[in-house]
Amino acid sequence: MKVFKDxxxxxxxxxxGIGSAIAERCAYEGMKVVLADIDEGALRNTEKVIKSIGVETLSVRCDVSKENDIRVLAEKTLEAFGEVCLLFNNAGVATGTLLWENTTADWQWVLGVNLWGLINSTKTFVPIMLKQNKECHIVNVASIAGFTACPGNGIYSVSKHAIVNFSETLYYEMKLANAPIDVSVVCPGFVNTQLMNSERNRPSDLMNSLDSTSYGPQKQMFEKIFHDGVLSGISPEQVVEEIFQAIPNKKFYILTHKESKDLIRKRMEDILNENNPTIYF
Ligand SMILES: NC(=O)c1ccc[n+]([C@@H]2O[C@H](COP(=O)([O-])OP(=O)(O)OC[C@H]3O[C@@H](n4cnc5c(N)ncnc54)[C@H](O)[C@@H]3O)[C@@H](O)[C@H]2O)c1
Incomplete structure (x- = not known):
């Protein structure tokens, strides 16, 4: 897709974070912008910014882990604008501690948003795009955690590995189907957003009980490492710039942190040489 306007x-x-920066960029490109998020209050703030740029916009309260919410998002988008051309599967959450200390609720919440969000969105929007038979592009937001192991942040890393593989599979399937739909996967390192405060949007039915191991000292330690990393990260706008350079070039892998390539290379070498995983922390 080379022309974004309209x-x-x-x-x-x-x-x-990254989602609101993408929305702003879409608005500056002159697109019609559909904003979806579980957090209605914060969504209204993004909506105000997009309206002030002077483009048409629609806001939909949507929990991506719920298939029906995604269906409603699609219906409202088609009702308002008649089509969808550029889809950013960006919603994501994180919670950290050791794998065996994470609760079932932690797994259900993080996989629900990060992986089932993508599954629901793909099942809903790809058939719509195929029917449109127009040039479209799907951008899935994974992470460098989708190529590496992240001790203390295992569920997140498992979900992001799944997103990378899901995106690669979708890419192949689009080529096999000869469909006019391009796919990219974005894999940033740390970005300065509210990701470390993901708990703010955890649904009440997936909260941990106060005596759960998921509140232990290990969790606090990993949360501090994660918190400090995110705060020292690059800006969301830098990520968005890379994405908008990649889309017209139909670039699949978008690695916003060039230093992360060393980690990927080392992991691949370990696998191919059948070495044990290199300890890099
Ligand atoms: N910040 C980083 O360091 C970093 C690095 C790599 C990848 N990412 C990825 O970038 C994406 C965006 O995260 P961010 O860093 O901007 O964090 P953020 O917390 O600032 O934004 C995430 C947004 O997702 C929304 N959200 C949470 N649960 C949802 C749900 N069930 N349904 C719909 N929306 C929901 C939140 O309300 C929030 O607006 C995520 O997929 C994240 O994993 C972030």
Whole structure:
């Protein structure tokens, strides 16, 4: 996709961080912008910014882990704008501690948003795009954690590995189907957003009980490492710039942190040489 003006973009997780920066960029490109997020208050703030840029916009309260919410998002988008051309599967959450200390609720929440969000969105929007038979692009937001192991942040890393593989598979399937739909996967290192405060949007039915191991000292230690990393990260706008350079070039892998390539290379070498995983922390 080389021309963005007047096309319709949907952004999940649009109320904060990378998602709100993508939405702003879409608006500056002259697109019609559909904002989807679970956090209605923050969503209204993004909506105000997008309206002030002077483009048409629609906000939909949507929990991406719920298939029906995604269906409603699609219906409202088609009702308002008749089509969707650019889809950003960006909504994501993180919670850290040791794998055996994470609760079932932790697994259900993080996989629910990060992986089932993508599954629901793909099942809903790909058939719509195929029917449109127009040039479209799907951008899935994974992470460098999708190529490496992240001790203390295992569920997140498992979910992001799944997103990378899911995106690669979708890429192949689009080519096999000869469909006019391009796919990219974005794999940033640390970005300065509210990701370390993901708990703010955890649904009440997936909260941990106060005596759960998921509140132990290990969790606090990993949260501090994660918190400090995110705070020292690059800006969301830098990530968005890389994405918008990649889309017209149909670039699949978007690695916003060039230093992360060393970690990927080392992991691949370990696998191919059948070495044990290198300890890099
Ligand atoms: N910040 C980083 O260091 C970093 C690095 C690599 C990848 N990422 C990825 O970037 C994406 C965006 O995260 P961010 O860093 O901007 O964090 P953020 O917390 O600032 O924004 C995430 C947004 O997702 C929304 N969200 C949470 N649960 C949702 C749900 N069930 N349904 C719909 N929306 C929901 C939140 O309300 C929030 O607006 C995520 O997929 C994240 O994993 C972030």
């Amino acid at each position: 096309k319709v973009a949907i952004i999940t997780g649009a109320a904060s």
